[in-house]
Amino acid sequence: MxxxxxxxxxxxxxxxxxxxxxxxxxxxxxxxxxxxxxxxxxxxxxxxxxxxxxxxxxxxxxxxxxxxxxxxxxxxxxxxxxxxxxxxxxxxxxxxxxxxxxxxxxxxxxxxxxxxxxxxxxxxxxxxxxKKPKEKKKEEPVLDIRKIPAPHKIKASLDDYVVGQDYAKKVMSVAVYNHYKRVAAGTEANADGVEIEKSNMLMVGPTGCGKTYLVKTLAKLLDVPLAIADATSLTEAGYIGDDIESVLSKLLTAADNDVEKAERGIVFIDEIDKLAKKKNATQRDVSGESVQQGMLKLLEGAEVEVPIGATSKNAMVPMTTIDTSNILFICGGAFPGLEDIIKERLNEHASIGFQADLKDKYDKEENLLRQVTTEDIRKFGMIPEFIGRLPILFSLDALSEDMLVQILKEPKNAIIKQYQKLLAMDEVKLEFDDGALRAIAKRAKEKNVGARALRSIIEEFMLDIMYEIPKDDNIGAVTITEAYIEKTGGPLIQMRGTPELEDKSGTN
Known part of the structure; x- marks a missing residue:
């Protein structure tokens, strides 16, 4: 000793x-x-x-x-x-x-x-x-109702990062604005006996349409703690997997273990459609309906004991109590197969008669999720009590070819701008012609996985360029052409000090 x-x-x-x-x-x-x-x-x-x-x-x-x-x-x-x-x-x-x-x-x-x-x-x-002790930050003021950005300002900020989805951005802007007005008002709003309910949201949209990116951008703009949880790992208490309260542990970690700050945060639960009830299940559904029932108290507002710095209650760590009354919950999922439920509902009264609609009328409707209702979500397998605690239901549109082209070049954090910045560090200018952008968007649309396909396609044809260009210090600019994307030609290489471009297909 x-x-x-x-x-x-x-x-x-x-x-x-x-x-x-x-x-x-x-x-x-x-x-x-x-x-x-x-x-x-x-x-x-x-x-x-x-x-x-x-x-x-x-x-x-x-x-x-x-x-x-x-x-x-x-x-x-x-x-x-x-x-x-x-x-x-x-x-x-x-x-x-x-x-x-x-x-x-x-x-x-x-x-x-x-x-x-x-x-x-x-x-x-x-x-x-x-670790060296961090410098103490100035204490953040309590949320001021006068400093909450108006819905049109929130949407304008989202427009800088997210392409399209105007309806979804409008709904989220209004819901967030109303929610934080409710939080800022506090007990004063209840003085006249009127209590404002929470505006939890449920977003439905195909994969790769920007559900998670929308929430991330929203939390960044509002400067509030954000926890993103995956519903696939949640199970009922007592079974292998994450307890339902683990989503609050992530929020507490994002708020630097500040309970008061965490109670004003946002929790986004992705893949919520994986919690749907199992049809014709003969055993206990510990990762489906049971999790929905366990989440009811979180969504509505309750005081929950959460371990600090761990996701398991069995860890030897202290516990703290978090009040979820002022936490905004946003749930999202792709809900595969929901289109068939919507078609079935729309075709119920259109099968016989001279004015009947064809049963395949909606087969080619790309944005059929716009017509989703709470009844469709219930038939999918979500229990009514769970749906009732998510009063705001809206859908996101599938990405069209034009929207994919916009995603490539317009947002502040566009994929093309990222590669341009990487090559700018080597003092090389990178450009894409319109034909190349259209070819990339067309190939991404065929993969049917949304905007996620864009990155994989660009990574494929940018590999050789990122490998070869650092070899030659005389290269000043590179232009990606449609022929290079279609693998029928090469990029246009411009050497330093020469105004003309020459086709150098040997680069690929």
Whole structure:
């Protein structure tokens, strides 16, 4: 055990003060793990934090550690659990009544003789290097109703990043505006007996249409904590998988463990359609209907106990209480097969007679999800109680070829702009002609996975360019042509100092 009264003696007064000042520092979050080389510098400074040999928690989180050997330390919780376990063993009566706190204060261990732990080969004790304490940020003011951007301003900001989906952006802007007015008003809104309900949202749209990107952009613009959870990993409490409260743990982490800040955040639960009830299921549906029922209290508003810094309640971490009344929940999913349910509803009264519609009338309707209703969602497998807590239902349109061209070049974070920035670091100018953009969009449309196909297609034909261009410092500009996308030609290469372009198909 290292003596706490130990003090380094140095003729240089400045070094002595530095050592004493370091010892007074408070424990902070743990960082990289380093192996103790038994050097004097590591033992005499507080730049490192020790582990508990049993639960592996650092001293900054577990509290004061008990050194049972030079290379072994145990936290008070694990030591108390050890005594409790030994007290239940036959032949060792009374050990379970020992309190580790009293034992530490008295400095005595009654009727206990320990083995010399220093003789056991535990190896080197690992330590955690402490992070430098972060500068304290100025306390953020409580949400001010006068500073909430108006719906048209929220939509205008979304237009800079998201192409199309005007109806969806309009709905989200109004819902978010009303929600944060409700949060900012607080108890004043209830003085006249009128209580504003939450405006949770359910968005339906095909894959790759921008559901997650919309929510990410919205949270970034509002500067509020955002947690994105995947519903496929959620299960009922007591089964293998993430508990329902784990979505709040992610939100708390995004808010830097600030409960008050987390209670004003946004939770986006993706793949919500995977929670649909299983049809003709003969066993308990622990990852479907049961999760829907467990989420009811979160969506409506309740005080939930959440572990800090972990997603499991079984971890030895402290718990905190989060009130979900002011947390905005947005659920999204592709809902595959929902189009067939909508077609069935629309064709119910149009099968017989001179004025009857053809049954295949809606087969080629690309944006059939626009006509979705809560009844269609219920038939899909979502329980009525769950749908009722998501009052705002809207759909996103499938991406057309023109929209894919816009996605390539118009948003602030467009894919083409990303590659242009990469090549600009090599002092090379990258350009795409209109035919190339149209060819990329056409190929992406054929893959039927939305905007996600754009990245994979561009990665394919940009591989050779990104590989070859750094070889030649004389290249000044590259133009991607339609022929290069169709694999019938090459890009146009312009050398530095020459105004004309020459076809250099050997690059590919």
């Amino acid at each position: 290292i003596d706490n009264d130990y003090r380094e003696v140095d003729t240089d007064e400045k070094n002595v003060s530095d050592v004493e000042e370091t010892k007074e520092g408070t424990p902070v979050e743990t960082g990289e793990v380093v192996t103790d080389d038994s050097t004097e510098d590591n033992e005499k400074t507080d730049d490192f934090d020790e582990f508990c040999a049993m639960c592996r928690r650092p001293a900054s989180k577990a509290g004061k550690l008990i050194h049972v050997a030079p290379n072994m330390a145990i936290c008070q919780d694990c030591m108390q659990k050890t005594f409790d376990t030994m007290g239940q063993m036959p032949g060792i009566p009374g050990l379970g009544d020992i309190n580790i706190g009293d034992m530490l204060s008295s400095g005595k261990m009654p009727n206990i003789q320990f083995v010399n732990m220093s003789d056991l080969p535990f190896g080197n004790q690992q330590k955690v290097k402490k």
